[in-house]
Amino acid sequence: MITLENIKENNSFASKDQLPRKKNANKRKLPFKQRIKREWDRNAIVYIFLIPALIHFLIFQIIPFAYSFVLTFLDWKIIGDSEFVGLKNWIQFFNDDLAWKAIWNTVLFSIYYILPTMALGLILALIINLKVKFTGFFKGIFFLPVVTSFVVIAGIWGWLFGGTKSGLINYLIGLIGIDTQLFLSDSSQALIVLAGLSIFKVAGSTMIYYFAGLQSIPRELYEAARIDGASPVKIFWRITFPLLKPIHFYVLIVTTIGSFQIFDSAYLLTGGGPNHSTTTIVYYLYQQGFAGLNLSYAAVLSYALFFIILIISLIQRKYLGKEDNIY
Amino acid sequence: MRKRIGFLVLLLTLGLVLAACNSDGEETTGTGGDGDASGEITVWVHPYTGDAEAEKEMWDGIIARYNEEFPEVKVNIETIPWSNRDQKILTALAANNGPDVFYAIPDQMPQYADEGMLLELDPYLEDYDMDDFVDSALVSTTWKDKMYGLPILQEAYTFFYNADVIEAIGEDPENLPTTWEEFQAWAEKAKEKDFYALSYAGGGSMNGTLYPWIWQAGGDVITQDDEVLINSPESVEAFEFINNMYEKGYIPEDSITAMEHDALFQGGEMLAVLGSGISLTNLQAIEDFNFVIAPPLQNEEQVTYGTTGMFVVPSNSDNPDAAAEFVKVVTNADSQREFNTVTQYIPTRESAKDIFDSQEYLSQLATYTEFALPGVIHPIGRNIMPLIQAEVQTMMEGKKSPEEAADAAAELIEAELAKY
Numbered sequence: 001m002i003t004l005e006n007i008k009e010n011n012s013f014a015s016k017d018q019l020p021r022k023k024n025a026n027k028r029k030l031p032f033k034q035r036i037k038r039e040w041d042r043n044a045i046v047y048i049f050l051i052p053a054l055i056h057f058l059i060f061q062i063i064p065f066a067y068s069f070v071l072t073f074l075d076w077k078i079i080g081d082s083e084f085v086g087l088k089n090w091i092q093f094f095n096d097d098l099a100w101k102a103i104w105n106t107v108l109f110s111i112y113y114i115l116p117t118m119a120l121g122l123i124l125a126l127i128i129n130l131k132v133k134f135t136g137f138f139k140g141i142f143f144l145p146v147v148t149s150f151v152v153i154a155g156i157w158g159w160l161f162g163g164t165k166s167g168l169i170n171y172l173i174g175l176i177g178i179d180t181q182l183f184l185s186d187s188s189q190a191l192i193v194l195a196g197l198s199i200f201k202v203a204g205s206t207m208i209y210y211f212a213g214l215q216s217i218p219r220e221l222y223e224a225a226r227i228d229g230a231s232p233v234k235i236f237w238r239i240t241f242p243l244l245k246p247i248h249f250y251v252l253i254v255t256t257i258g259s260f261q262i263f264d265s266a267y268l269l270t271g272g273g274p275n276h277s278t279t280t281i282v283y284y285l286y287q288q289g290f291a292g293l294n295l296s297y298a299a300v301l302s303y304a305l306f307f308i309i310l311i312i313s314l315i316q317r318k319y320l321g322k323e324d325n326i327y
Numbered sequence: 328m329r330k331r332i333g334f335l336v337l338l339l340t341l342g343l344v345l346a347a348c349n350s351d352g353e354e355t356t357g358t359g360g361d362g363d364a365s366g367e368i369t370v371w372v373h374p375y376t377g378d379a380e381a382e383k384e385m386w387d388g389i390i391a392r393y394n395e396e397f398p399e400v401k402v403n404i405e406t407i408p409w410s411n412r413d414q415k416i417l418t419a420l421a422a423n424n425g426p427d428v429f430y431a432i433p434d435q436m437p438q439y440a441d442e443g444m445l446l447e448l449d450p451y452l453e454d455y456d457m458d459d460f461v462d463s464a465l466v467s468t469t470w471k472d473k474m475y476g477l478p479i480l481q482e483a484y485t486f487f488y489n490a491d492v493i494e495a496i497g498e499d500p501e502n503l504p505t506t507w508e509e510f511q512a513w514a515e516k517a518k519e520k521d522f523y524a525l526s527y528a529g530g531g532s533m534n535g536t537l538y539p540w541i542w543q544a545g546g547d548v549i550t551q552d553d554e555v556l557i558n559s560p561e562s563v564e565a566f567e568f569i570n571n572m573y574e575k576g577y578i579p580e581d582s583i584t585a586m587e588h589d590a591l592f593q594g595g596e597m598l599a600v601l602g603s604g605i606s607l608t609n610l611q612a613i614e615d616f617n618f619v620i621a622p623p624l625q626n627e628e629q630v631t632y633g634t635t636g637m638f639v640v641p642s643n644s645d646n647p648d649a650a651a652e653f654v655k656v657v658t659n660a661d662s663q664r665e666f667n668t669v670t671q672y673i674p675t676r677e678s679a680k681d682i683f684d685s686q687e688y689l690s691q692l693a694t695y696t697e698f699a700l701p702g703v704i705h706p707i708g709r710n711i712m713p714l715i716q717a718e719v720q721t722m723m724e725g726k727k728s729p730e731e732a733a734d735a736a737a738e739l740i741e742a743e744l745a746k747y
Contacts, residue, residue, distance in 0.1 A: 077442055077443070078417050078420055078421045078442065078444060092746075158586070162581060163579070163580050163581025163583075163584075163585070164579045164580050164581050164591070165580075166591070166594075166596070167581075180580060182580055182581060182583070183581070184530075184581065184584045184585075185529070185580065185581045185582065185583035185584045185585065186583075186724070187720075187724060190584065269530075269584075269586070270530055270584045271530040271531065271584065271586070271713075271716070272713060272717075273529070273530055273583065273584045273716060273717060273720045274529075274583045274584050274717075274720035274721070274723075274724060275717045275718075275720045275721045275724065275726075276713075276717050279713075287713060290411075290413050290414055290417070291413070291709045291710070291713075292707075292709055292710040293417075293438055293442065293709075294710075295417075
């Protein structure tokens with residue numbers, strides 16, 4: 001987070017700089033030392049405050065990020081000399097069926113997860129935006145899973161979706177005559193149940209974003225629509241929904257990234273099974289890196305994940321992010 | 328723009344200089360520690376119980392015992408939480424900043440030893456009494472005929488029966504099944520009375536599911552000489568046995584990915600559960616729960632799974648002599664008595680097992696460690712486990728026959744071997 005703010009800060013100062021620079025175009029060829037001095041005189045305090053954050057960013061973000069790319073070309077031994085193996089790890093990745101299955105599982109997971117999370121978050125936000133009694137209470141209830149430890153939530157979820165006839169959901173659907181379902185033990189259901197867990201866990205925070213978005217929509221628009229005789233449904237689809245576009249975009253990016261990084265639920269509830277059907281890319285990466293000690297190969301997987309998230313974010317930006325300016 | 332880049336470069340250099348200073352400072356501690364043991368060692372242990380105070384007292388006692396022999400060495404005990412212990416150890420060792428002694432589990436040892444990360448202990452063990460160790464405990468400390476650690480604790484997994492369920496199915500708790508056939512007969516009776524017969528944590532480690540059955544059938548997963556035996560006729564028999572148990576409903580429907588079935592067992596819906604010392608503690612905490620412990624089953628052989636905990640020395644220890652001597656002291660009979668009295672695990676030395684003389688159940692469990700294998704001792708042991716697990720799950724889902732699943736698992740193991 002610090003880093004993002006830093007970049008913004010940097011940019012804003014940069015754009016201020018541009019004005020005097022244009023004015024003094026004839027003075028541009030000052031010697032390097034003097035230029036440094038002038039910059040220092042002007043913005044010294046900014047740099048002084050930035051230095052600790054940048055050093056931290058450098059040591060804990062940039063260097064590991066760059067070094068893990070180097071790792072992908074090595075057979076990295078934890079102790080002792082590493083061996084340069086060229087593209088071996090990358091070639092292994094392209095021939096690794098399990099890695100591609102893990103990526104596909106992750107894509108499937110996003111499909112099950114992203115839209116329902118957004119929809120549920122929006123619906124919850126609309127409910128607490130109604131300003132009926134006990135709004136604050138419901139806000140708290142809806143937000144509770146977000147602040148509860150994931151391990152606890154996962155434990156409850158696993159208990160609800162127990163695959164025997166004594167599991168609570170199985171008991172309930174048994175009452176209306178549906179057969180006992182295996183849920184987490186069925187390779188066609190397990191991923192959906194895990195997506196349900198994530199939706200349950202995250203919808204509360206999406207709700208808060210949407211709630212903030214709803215608050216910022218000007219009242220006049222609603223008044224005008226009502227005067228024109230628009231129905232509540234029409235008001236929602238014509239005013240509320242489109243004006244929430246920046247929130248949609250933000251929530252979409254955040255949930256997409258989140259969905260590609262999903263790990264805990266598979267680790268806690270299914271161990272990646274049955275038959276790898278809940279092995280997501282991060283779970284596979286973890287297995288390769290920390291259980292199998294193939295840290296170089298794990299680095300390849302992490303770069304694959306990085307490129308996937310990067311490409312998706314760029315696509316989303318191109319098609320959704322441009323019209324930030326809604327008013 | 329150029330101005331800003333200039334400053335960025337400046338900052339980058341500054342960062343690097345700072346980083347360099349840092350590593351320079353630590354370089355000086357690299358020497359020392361040949362010949363007489365002196366200096367300092369750091370030992371990484373874990374919270375083995377919930378009682379930190381009792382453990383601290385125990386470690387103080389063990390350090391005092393060590394300092395009687397090596398008064399020059401200062402021992403720092405650091406208690407590392409269990410979670411993500413592998414990452415912590417790996418990152419610390421990679422940074423050359425790790426412990427001099429750490430606690431390791433069986434599937435870690437061959438993997439680390441094979442990467443050259445562990446110190447060979449044989450030179451330190453020439454006139455050391457090894458006969459007192461339970462044979463099965465040394466299986467997990469040995470890799471390619473070399474000793475890389477000394478064991479401190481063992482467990483033995485075996486069946487815990489619910490005595491009330493045994494009576495409900497009309498059997499005798501004094502006369503428990505000892506073979507696969509006898510167990511199957513009981514399971515059938517339990518099923519008729521609408522009980523599950525056995526727990527099966529198919530989402531957990533294969534050490535608690537397929538492997539013990541394979542060993543009991545006389546098969547193996549993979550030998551230390553890279554021979555893949557998982558689709559041998561004996562091993563296939565284990566696949567068939569599990570498949571049969573699932574098809575007949577002896578094990579619960581969710582066994583494919585279940586992590587545990589304790590609730591079903593403790594709720595009186597299950598005949599037997601595969602458990603060890605922890606299960607014992609849990610069951611003893613429940614009021615009016617009648618249970619009996621059975622010896623490990625036998626088909627071709629009487630074996631079961633039981634982990635071994637050991638202390639090892641990383642090869643980049645700054646003080647290998649003092650560290651190796653510490654491993655010897657911490658696993659001697661007196662230290663084992665002290666350690667296992669506090670942690671309630673089973674000592675790996677026969678002579679230290681006397682601590683359980685007055686405890687009926689623990690002394691019974693202690694006699695089973697001689698049958699307890701520590702898992703697949705092979706550097707790829709951890710890599711192949713999820714692959715085998717997936718094949719067993721496919722079999723249980725009815726998509727592969729036991730034989731197909733075993734063959735597919737063998738193929739995957741061969742592929743892993745080729746990679747390693």
